[in-house]
Amino acid sequence: MVKITDVARRAGVSPSTVSYALSGKRPISEETRRRVETAARELGYRPHAGARALASSRSNVIALVVPLRAGIHVPVVMQFVGSVVTAARRHDHDVLLLTQEEGEEGLRRVADTALVDALILMDVQLHDPRLPLLRSLDRPTVMIGFPKEADGLTCIDLDFRTAGERCVDHLAQLGHRVVALVGSPPEVYVRGTAFAQRVVQGFTAAADRGGLVCAVHPCEATPAAARRVAERLLRDQPALTGVVVHNEPVLEPLIDAFTRLGLRVPGDLSVTAICPDELAESLRVPVTSVALPSAEVGERAVELLMEKLGGAAVPEATLLPPRLTRRASTAPRPA
Amino acid sequence: MVKITDVARRAGVSPSTVSYALSGKRPISEETRRRVETAARELGYRPHAGARALASSRSNVIALVVPLRAGIHVPVVMQFVGSVVTAARRHDHDVLLLTQEEGEEGLRRVADTALVDALILMDVQLHDPRLPLLRSLDRPTVMIGFPKEADGLTCIDLDFRTAGERCVDHLAQLGHRVVALVGSPPEVYVRGTAFAQRVVQGFTAAADRGGLVCAVHPCEATPAAARRVAERLLRDQPALTGVVVHNEPVLEPLIDAFTRLGLRVPGDLSVTAICPDELAESLRVPVTSVALPSAEVGERAVELLMEKLGGAAVPEATLLPPRLTRRASTAPRPA
DNA sequence: TTCGCCCGTCGAAGCGCTTCGACGTCACGC
DNA sequence: GCGTGACGTCGAAGCGCTTCGACGGGCGAA
Numbered sequence: 001m002v003k004i005t006d007v008a009r010r011a012g013v014s015p016s017t018v019s020y021a022l023s024g025k026r027p028i029s030e031e032t033r034r035r036v037e038t039a040a041r042e043l044g045y046r047p048h049a050g051a052r053a054l055a056s057s058r059s060n061v062i063a064l065v066v067p068l069r070a071g072i073h074v075p076v077v078m079q080f081v082g083s084v085v086t087a088a089r090r091h092d093h094d095v096l097l098l099t100q101e102e103g104e105e106g107l108r109r110v111a112d113t114a115l116v117d118a119l120i121l122m123d124v125q126l127h128d129p130r131l132p133l134l135r136s137l138d139r140p141t142v143m144i145g146f147p148k149e150a151d152g153l154t155c156i157d158l159d160f161r162t163a164g165e166r167c168v169d170h171l172a173q174l175g176h177r178v179v180a181l182v183g184s185p186p187e188v189y190v191r192g193t194a195f196a197q198r199v200v201q202g203f204t205a206a207a208d209r210g211g212l213v214c215a216v217h218p219c220e221a222t223p224a225a226a227r228r229v230a231e232r233l234l235r236d237q238p239a240l241t242g243v244v245v246h247n248e249p250v251l252e253p254l255i256d257a258f259t260r261l262g263l264r265v266p267g268d269l270s271v272t273a274i275c276p277d278e279l280a281e282s283l284r285v286p287v288t289s290v291a292l293p294s295a296e297v298g299e300r301a302v303e304l305l306m307e308k309l310g311g312a313a314v315p316e317a318t319l320l321p322p323r324l325t326r327r328a329s330t331a332p333r334p335a
Numbered sequence: 336m337v338k339i340t341d342v343a344r345r346a347g348v349s350p351s352t353v354s355y356a357l358s359g360k361r362p363i364s365e366e367t368r369r370r371v372e373t374a375a376r377e378l379g380y381r382p383h384a385g386a387r388a389l390a391s392s393r394s395n396v397i398a399l400v401v402p403l404r405a406g407i408h409v410p411v412v413m414q415f416v417g418s419v420v421t422a423a424r425r426h427d428h429d430v431l432l433l434t435q436e437e438g439e440e441g442l443r444r445v446a447d448t449a450l451v452d453a454l455i456l457m458d459v460q461l462h463d464p465r466l467p468l469l470r471s472l473d474r475p476t477v478m479i480g481f482p483k484e485a486d487g488l489t490c491i492d493l494d495f496r497t498a499g500e501r502c503v504d505h506l507a508q509l510g511h512r513v514v515a516l517v518g519s520p521p522e523v524y525v526r527g528t529a530f531a532q533r534v535v536q537g538f539t540a541a542a543d544r545g546g547l548v549c550a551v552h553p554c555e556a557t558p559a560a561a562r563r564v565a566e567r568l569l570r571d572q573p574a575l576t577g578v579v580v581h582n583e584p585v586l587e588p589l590i591d592a593f594t595r596l597g598l599r600v601p602g603d604l605s606v607t608a609i610c611p612d613e614l615a616e617s618l619r620v621p622v623t624s625v626a627l628p629s630a631e632v633g634e635r636a637v638e639l640l641m642e643k644l645g646g647a648a649v650p651e652a653t654l655l656p657p658r659l660t661r662r663a664s665t666a667p668r669p670a
Numbered sequence: 671t672t673c674g675c676c677c678g679t680c681g682a683a684g685c686g687c688t689t690c691g692a693c694g695t696c697a698c699g700c
Numbered sequence: 701g702c703g704t705g706a707c708g709t710c711g712a713a714g715c716g717c718t719t720c721g722a723c724g725g726g727c728g729a730a
Contacts, residue, residue, distance in 0.1 A: 050388030051716035112381035386686035
């Protein structure tokens with residue numbers, strides 16, 4: 001292993017000068033810096049991560065806690081993970097992966113051992129048991145999603161409430177008067193996952209405001225469940241002409257089910273979704289949707305974290321504005 | 336921060352004794368060990384990861400390199416990631432996530448800075464450019480998948496060749512004489528991804544051996560592509576009665592397409608797949624399939640790694656035997 | 671010319687832990 | 701009764717890096 005003293009010797013300077021030359025934390029003459037850089041390059045010098053962490057009390061690693069549980073759409077999580085890793089690397093940090101199952105003990109462990117400098121949490125619940133711990137930890141944290149009581153914590157997410165509203169408003173503008181929301185699996189609501197509830201709130205509020213008749217149906221993430229929900233929907237609300245889907249895996253099966261039940265999309269039934277654009281575009285009938293900007297959320301989360309690490313104050317709440325894209329699945333209400 | 340000297344003081348022993356008592360690397364009297372453990376617990380002592388890594392030259396972190404590229408089925412990757420993290424934790428290790436995009440430079444970085452003790456690589460290509468680097472690295476490595484030239488490296492994977500064979504054999508036993516393989520997207524073959532090619536080999540070999548007529552069709556991972564492939568299949572091989580699918584996202588669309596083209600599954604057409612059991616079971620017609628045991632592969636990979644870290648010799652190749660589960664999608668060849 | 675200051679560099683002191691060698695003690699065998 | 705281990709514990713020496721204070725030399729201001 002080549003160490004800093006090796007570089008120092010080769011460059012004809014002291015180890016501390018090498019450190020300063022490479023980190024830029026003190027002014028070093030152009031000439032010396034070049035010599036140090038050359039020496040480092042030629043020797044293939046890589047500072048030992050542990051030694052650096054010990055001396056500087058910075059590990060340059062952030063923790064990312066991901067949910068691997070039922071009811072969350074895996075591709076969204078993965079896209080998110082990818083964007084966090086990429087963004088972290090841009091800031092010269094690496095990412096340590098923790099699973100939700102590790103629980104609070106896992107968070108405490110990586111924070112207290114100084115394995116990581118900061119943490120990002122996904123899948124935050126409305127009453128998340130980890131909140132007190134996060135407050136007591138001395139490390140900066142960013143949460144994806146909004147718990148009920150978030151004071152003092154930094155949160156970021158798509159503005160799901162407004163996303164729900166946008167979908168309804170869009171349908172209302174097209175003249176639809178009876179709408180339904182096909183939501184996440186029941187367990188997601190039972191857990192009190194914030195974003196799912198916010199969609200419901202937005203959906204309901206916008207429907208009320210517009211004087212629409214509305215209903216909410218949770219739905220398991222299976223094609224069979226989608227078919228059952230489709231049937232129930234038509235039975236319960238025969239006048240239904242607009243549907244909002246907030247449940248990626250059932251979006252396609254649901255549209256299929258409607259089609260099979262004799263309803264044309266968008267001829268008889270308009271469908272909008274809250275899902276990644278990629279999914280919305282890939283369907284036979286491209287679906288009008290509010291995008292789920294996982295990559296953007298991940299990126300911003302990392303940037304917030306870096307600012308906090310740098311000692312800057314950041315806003316407690318960051319709500320990414322929803323963007324609705326019209327596609328082929330919505331049309332004016334049939335006469 | 337509470338450090339080892341704090342624990343030592345409280346327990347009335349020296350720091351080294353605390354270290355030995357907690358690590359068990361030297362015999363310590365029952366009585367002393369208990370005192371140390373109590374002190375550590377009461378103070379909430381957590382050894383500083385950097386300091387430990389520096390002194391012991393072990394970081395207790397392993398790197399996991401995941402593919403975030405086109406043509407790989409995300410849920411499979413994620414399940415794999417989950418099992419690696421869980422297994423690593425059982426061995427008191429954490430997982431640092433790297434993306435394929437980081438490339439060789441990323442591997443070298445985490446290895447040379449001693450950030451990680453060992454590495455797991457997913458999505459290995461037949462002629463993977465990273466092989467020479469892995470050989471030169473001083474850290475143990477396990478690869479998921481088999482490159483062409485694997486001497487000196489440890490690999491593990493499902494036995495895809497035999498998996499392909501099993502599917503054909505199953506169809507052959509049921510009397511089918513004309514079969515087709517619907518495979519991964521073209522780019523996967525172009526890249527030379529080992530497992531995809533092995534399935535083709537197994538498929539072809541078994542068909543030849545059994546005297547079956549066979550054809551191979553790569554297929555994009557979209558429903559539209561699935562429909563096109565279904566049509567082409569029926570056009571090119573009118574006598575077709577058996578299909579093997581090795582492409583998770585198109586499995587359902589493909590069956591739908593066949594149904595729409597007037598073929599009943601399994602009445603007119605038997606379908607088998609190589610995919611996670613979960614997916615095979617979730618379809619309207621549960622599909623006879625060879626399981627993709629991602630969790631098991633991940634777990635075994637970690638165990639191999641730990642054995643190598645412990646200095647043990649491990650087999651270079653580990654092939655997990657395929658397991659075919661009969662479900663509703665295969666039946667004897669129609670008369 | 672002299673004083674003071676800043677720039678560029680060095681030396682040394684840790685960061686918190688592991689580990690090696692050493693040492694005292696006790697039990698046992700001869 | 702004494703040598704001999706084995707056992708349990710301690711002290712000290714690092715692991716490789718960052719960082720703080722100090723210092724010499726050059727330059728501008730007085």
